[in-house]
Amino acid sequence: MSVSSRGRLERAIEHLLFACASVSILVTIGILSVLVFETVQFFRTVSPIEFLFGTTWTPLFFDKQFGVLPLVAGTVLVSSVAMAVALPAGLLTAIYLSEYAPTSVRRVVKPVLEVLAGVPTVVYGYFALLFVTPLLQQLVPGLAGFNALSPGLVMGIMILPMVSSLSEDALHSVPSGLREAAYALGATRAQATVRVVVPAAFSGISAAAILAVSRAIGETMIVTIAAGQQPRLTGNPLVPIETMTAYIVQVSLGDTPAGTIEYQTIFAVGMLLFVSTFALNMVSQWLRERLREEYS
Amino acid sequence: MTLRRRFNQSVDWAFQALGLVVTVLGLVVLVTLLVDIARDGLSRVSWQFVTSFPSRRPEDAGVYAALVGSVFVIGLTALIAIPLGVGSAIYLEEYSRRSRWSRLIELNIANLAGVPSIIYGLLGLALFVRALGFGRSVLAGASTLALLVLPVVILSTREALRAVPPSLREGSYALGATRWQTIWYQVLPAALPGTVTGLILALSRAIGETAPLIAIGALTYVPFAPDGIWSPFTVLPIQIFNWVSRPQAEFLRNAAAGIIVLLGLLLAMNGAATFIRDRAQIKTDR
Numbered sequence: 001m002s003v004s005s006r007g008r009l010e011r012a013i014e015h016l017l018f019a020c021a022s023v024s025i026l027v028t029i030g031i032l033s034v035l036v037f038e039t040v041q042f043f044r045t046v047s048p049i050e051f052l053f054g055t056t057w058t059p060l061f062f063d064k065q066f067g068v069l070p071l072v073a074g075t076v077l078v079s080s081v082a083m084a085v086a087l088p089a090g091l092l093t094a095i096y097l098s099e100y101a102p103t104s105v106r107r108v109v110k111p112v113l114e115v116l117a118g119v120p121t122v123v124y125g126y127f128a129l130l131f132v133t134p135l136l137q138q139l140v141p142g143l144a145g146f147n148a149l150s151p152g153l154v155m156g157i158m159i160l161p162m163v164s165s166l167s168e169d170a171l172h173s174v175p176s177g178l179r180e181a182a183y184a185l186g187a188t189r190a191q192a193t194v195r196v197v198v199p200a201a202f203s204g205i206s207a208a209a210i211l212a213v214s215r216a217i218g219e220t221m222i223v224t225i226a227a228g229q230q231p232r233l234t235g236n237p238l239v240p241i242e243t244m245t246a247y248i249v250q251v252s253l254g255d256t257p258a259g260t261i262e263y264q265t266i267f268a269v270g271m272l273l274f275v276s277t278f279a280l281n282m283v284s285q286w287l288r289e290r291l292r293e294e295y296s
Numbered sequence: 297m298t299l300r301r302r303f304n305q306s307v308d309w310a311f312q313a314l315g316l317v318v319t320v321l322g323l324v325v326l327v328t329l330l331v332d333i334a335r336d337g338l339s340r341v342s343w344q345f346v347t348s349f350p351s352r353r354p355e356d357a358g359v360y361a362a363l364v365g366s367v368f369v370i371g372l373t374a375l376i377a378i379p380l381g382v383g384s385a386i387y388l389e390e391y392s393r394r395s396r397w398s399r400l401i402e403l404n405i406a407n408l409a410g411v412p413s414i415i416y417g418l419l420g421l422a423l424f425v426r427a428l429g430f431g432r433s434v435l436a437g438a439s440t441l442a443l444l445v446l447p448v449v450i451l452s453t454r455e456a457l458r459a460v461p462p463s464l465r466e467g468s469y470a471l472g473a474t475r476w477q478t479i480w481y482q483v484l485p486a487a488l489p490g491t492v493t494g495l496i497l498a499l500s501r502a503i504g505e506t507a508p509l510i511a512i513g514a515l516t517y518v519p520f521a522p523d524g525i526w527s528p529f530t531v532l533p534i535q536i537f538n539w540v541s542r543p544q545a546e547f548l549r550n551a552a553a554g555i556i557v558l559l560g561l562l563l564a565m566n567g568a569a570t571f572i573r574d575r576a577q578i579k580t581d582r
Contacts, residue, residue, distance in 0.1 A: 006474060013476045014391055020383030021398070024405050024450070027443050031415060034422040089318050096315025105319075112323050118497075118562070119326075120504025122533040123333070123555050126540050130548060131332045157325050188304045190311040211410065218412025220507035221533075225540055245414050245507065252417070252511045258426055266511075270418045274411065281410040285403075 035274055038267030045261055051268060057231040057242075059265045060251070070231035071269065074148065074241035078223055079216035081152025081237055082159060086212055089156070090163025091205065097164070098171040099193050117161035125225030128154040133226060146228030146240035155222050159212045166211065170204025171197060173295050203294070207287035214280035218273065220245035244269050333559075337552025345553055349519045350535065354546035359554050362535035364521040365434070366561070369531055370503050372438035373445065378495060380442070381449030388450070389457040390479055409447035416444040417511025425512050432513040435525040440508050445498045452494025456487040489576030496569035500562050506533035532558045 043051070046066040054067015093113075097106055133150040137143045143150075174197050182192035198205065228240025229250050242250070248266045256263045348358025384405075392398035420440030430436035460483050468478040484491075509531060516538040518530040532554060539551035 010474050010476050014387075017383050017387035017391060020380050021387040021392075021401050023380055024384060024401060024408060024446060027408060027419075027446065028404055030423055031411065031419050034419050035415075038422065089321060092315050092318040093322070096312070096319045100312050100315055101319070109319055109323070112326060116322050116326055118500065118504075118566070119329070120506070120533055120558060120562070122504070122506045122536050122540070123329070123559070126536070126551055126555060127329050127332065129540065130336070131328070157322070160322060188308040190308040191304065193311075214410055218414065220412070220414045221537065224507075225537065245412065248414050248418070249507060249510050252421075252513060253516070267418060267422075270415055274415050277410060277412055278407065281407055284410075285406060
């Protein structure tokens with residue numbers, strides 16, 4: 001092969017690979033245009049004010065109301081329960097693994113956490129509906145068969161591995177000089193951890209927490225299976241509710257023709273979901289970058 | 297002072313004990329979950345269950361259509377996602393010159409990895425099912441899942457490429473090889489085990505996905521196995537979801553049995569990934 005034709009081949013391959021890498025940009029553009037297009041259609045019928053601040057969500061009924069707040073409330077409620085489990089448990093796990101655990105314990109715990117993160121969400125949904133809810137009903141009187149508490153708890157276990165592994169990375173990136181300085185001043189390991197290491201890793205730990213919130217908001221199958229399908233503006237975790245994601249699934253299961261207002265609602269709700277998770281992901285990424293800059 | 301010291305030490309001890317208890321929590325939940333599902337469904341798993349089509353009578357129903365559907369969809373997902381993902385990773389790791397464009401691509405991939413899977417379902421519904429006219433076919437499902445796992449494939453492949461020592465590339469260049477020759481004959485073979493492990497893990501994530509496939513309108517009741525990329529289909533997680541949503545206890549048992557089949561499939565894939573990784577480790581250790 002002559003040198004110039006080899007050069008052409010080299011350049012062609014580089015262009016091809018560049019095209020592959022650009023597909024990911026196209027995916028983002030695709031997501032945005034699909035969501036924006038259908039949402040604009042939706043807002044021709046329903047005013048954004050009514051959508052964002054209305055308190056009744058009944059687009060599938062004869063008397064249609066398009067206030068998304070009940071779905072938002074359901075999402076926030078389940079995610080709060082999940083975070084109440086995942087944040088303390090994940091952080092403590094991370095601290096234990098990073099500051100205390102002997103290698104043998106780490107070698108057992110890390111793969112188990114990986115398995116927890118890899119279990120399909122439909123399996124967690126089954127577990128929440130048929131194991132956790134009946135168990136909780138014996139402890140909590142008045143707990144409905146579908147509720148926000150049980151899927152929230154199970155979701156917390158599901159995102160625990162993510163919180164713990166990201167927090168552990170953050171704790172690891174704290175220079176050991178800081179710990180040694182604390183010990184030299186007579187601090188115990190707990191004191192050094194709580195007063196020096198955790199504050200030093202704070203931006204990384206917040207990044208983990210925010211990413212976990214984003215994951216909880218976007219989780220779909222656990223809540224679809226175990227939380228019920230009744231949009232309700234409530235802070236009570238014992239009654240059936242509906243999240244934004246579960247609503248999208250509910251409509252998708254029926255046969256909704258394109259162009260109808262019901263069809264457009266799932267994109268409007270999807271838009272809201274996308275914007276909130278996107279914002280959280282950006283903040284999380286910014287915090288992680290700050291941690292990297294602090295200690296490198 | 298000694299009292300204070302003793303107090304501090306017991307706090308330290310209690311803190312450690314608390315950490316251990318919480319750490320074990322994950323293990324306890326995992327075991328409970330597995331035992332619960334095995335107790336509910338193990339007696340239902342049989343050859344008949346794996347080879348039967350769904351049925352209105354729970355005792356006759358099986359996962360055959362869903363199992364074949366899952367294998368079809370994941371196979372096609374792999375065919376789409378692997379070339380795209382590995383190609384992107386090679387570009388970003390071996391070619392890109394830290395330009396503003398490649399910085400944008402990297403930021404974008406990190407963000408895509410955090411987009412909820414149901415949103416990919418909406419993209420698939422509007423783009424593949426409607427705009428491109430794929431219908432509710434295996435191809436539409438696989439394309440949707442391919443876009444979903446693309447960020448994971450790119451990130452894990454980049455990591456495998458980064459683990460290849462620069463000396464290997466430099467040696468190849470010193471012998472007069474071009475950039476692509478170096479990548480094709482030196483870097484990719486060296487990065488292969490890590491890449492394959494990452495790919496299998498990405499695909500095992502796709503095989504458990506339910507929400508995006510429901511969003512594109514995959515059917516919940518499919519009494520036939522898919523026979524091509526244009527065929528309607530269902531997958532194991534959707535079949536399980538369908539059974540969980542029914543009130544009859546017999547269908548719930550089927551759901552548990554379906555979960556056992558799904559977890560078995562996942563276990564096999566993860567086993568393969570670990571096997572490949574360990575074998576590569578032995579090779580490099582020698």
